[in-house]
Amino acid sequence: MDKRQLIKDLLWDVGLPTVVFYLCRALGLEALPALAVGGLAALARVGYVAVVRRRLNGLAALVSATFVLLLAASLLTGDPRILLAKESILAGAAGLLLVGSCVVGRPIVYAVIRRLDDAERWEERWRTEPALRRHFTTLSLVMGTGLLLDAVVRGVLICLLPIDTMAGLSMALHVATLALLAVWVLWYRGRRVTR
Template identity: 40%
Template sequence: MQHDGMREMIRGLAWDLGLPLVTYYGLHAAGAPDTTALLAGTVGAALRMAWVAVRSRTISPFSMVMAAVFGVGLLFTVLTGDPRFLIIKHSAMAGAVGLAFLVSARYGGRPLTLAAQQSFMPGKAGELAEAYATEPAVRRGHRLASLVWGGGLLTEALIRVALVCVLPIEVMVGVSTALTVLTFAALIGWNARFLATRRPAPVPA
């Protein structure tokens, strides 16, 4: 992804992670039970996702996956009364997106990194598609990036599932968010370094 796309992704990620976290700990501090606080944070995140879809007048594959995971997490929490399902849904989401990255890298005609880049940079969508279609190095780069992002997100998902089984809810909410931040920081850092190594060397004066 180019730097403009990265900035847009980071901004969206900050909202998606920060809103549920602040809502949960705010309500938890006010005495609300874990299930209520987590449900409120999840509903807040879902409402923001809907607002973004209405504002952009588009529903991306990412949004559809997130909506499905939100719905499943809410359903299982309501049926079982166990708030851990609202944390595990983040692993379900990360796992689903990670698998999508890997499948698109191996079998898809358009790796998911390209689709994500185009969604964050709609004004350059045609230019990006043309570069992918005509430049073998660009195609190899997108496939490699899709493999790295897919593997990283699957690893995050598995670690969260293991931790949610042993940590208290009030601790796991913060740990889950920190895990996502660290994972994306590592992946974005790798992406930036990868892009830097692919830039042509400056021509001597």
Template identity: 40%
Template sequence: MFPNRRPARDDSGPDTVRRRATGLLAGFAIDVGVPVAVYYCLRTAGLREPVALGLTAVVSAVRLLTVAVARRRFNGLAAFMLGLYLTGLILSVMTGDARVLLLKDSVPEGLFGLLFMGSCVIRRPLILAVVRRVQIPVGADEPGSAARHRRAMILSAVWGLSFLGFAVARIPVVLVLPLDTAVLAVNLAFGVLFTVLIIGTLVYGRPLWR
């Protein structure tokens, strides 16, 4: 009766998971790459480190607001990150030290790490909420899914330890290295860490996807 009707699209297959994970990584690459590129362009143009890093933070804040407006969704996380950008800018101006703008990122990294670890303590692995957030269907809450739940616990612990470790490691890197070097080092290292976490989650967490 409907010969030209296309079959319903399956949003639970591995292609969907890969597509959404790729989209997540692409968005992350923009969030990390654009501010770094802006910073070095400003430095090349002759601006001093504090000014270049401050303007880079403004660009990141504008990017966050633009995405929130485009998606018509300004949630608590977006508000927290925006507040963090503004706080970093204010503290940088008050202290005269641009390194504050790099050190501030240890706050969300540490908080995310604690949230992941805390979710393991209460046995409600946060990784499940994260993948659902990016609309990847999971089946770890289905009856008889104890093995899946263990995988989700392990993944949450790995994410938690990774974020906590990076939050701590960022501090000496920012304080010891020259600022121009530190900007590249921390962003490149976090980009590698996040990519490895995503790929590892896709591989090890494959049984979680329905």
């Protein structure tokens, strides 16, 4: 998939539920039904993309399953903030996975690269190159910490700010965090290459 298609998909994935939420609110729906309709629109997009591309994105399926679980919890409690916290929960889980992988074994970023390339060659490099181990550990720790901070900050803001404010702000903060992490990764890779 080229970069333009990736950015276009990201804009659809981020923008669609937010636009649908605010449209529903403008039409007079309460916060919880508006969030639910926005989430269902995103779920419909996942289904549409799966049918058109004939492939279900594993991450999209995880996000969809999380939405369904949190929608049920929101409906049972009547608290729309639970559903609004979906991205924070997912970011926190990803952050814990990234940081935890450094503590209990090999960094997950290394594991992903190893699976995409010649595993034996990567294993040999892992065993013999301390700089490579530091590189992947640093990548995983920084990205994981960034995602954990993002999740905590947005979680606190979801509790403190009005739902209508956080429906858009939460996603904007998450996209900003991902953009900052992407810029950092590019800087860090460039720094390693020039050394």
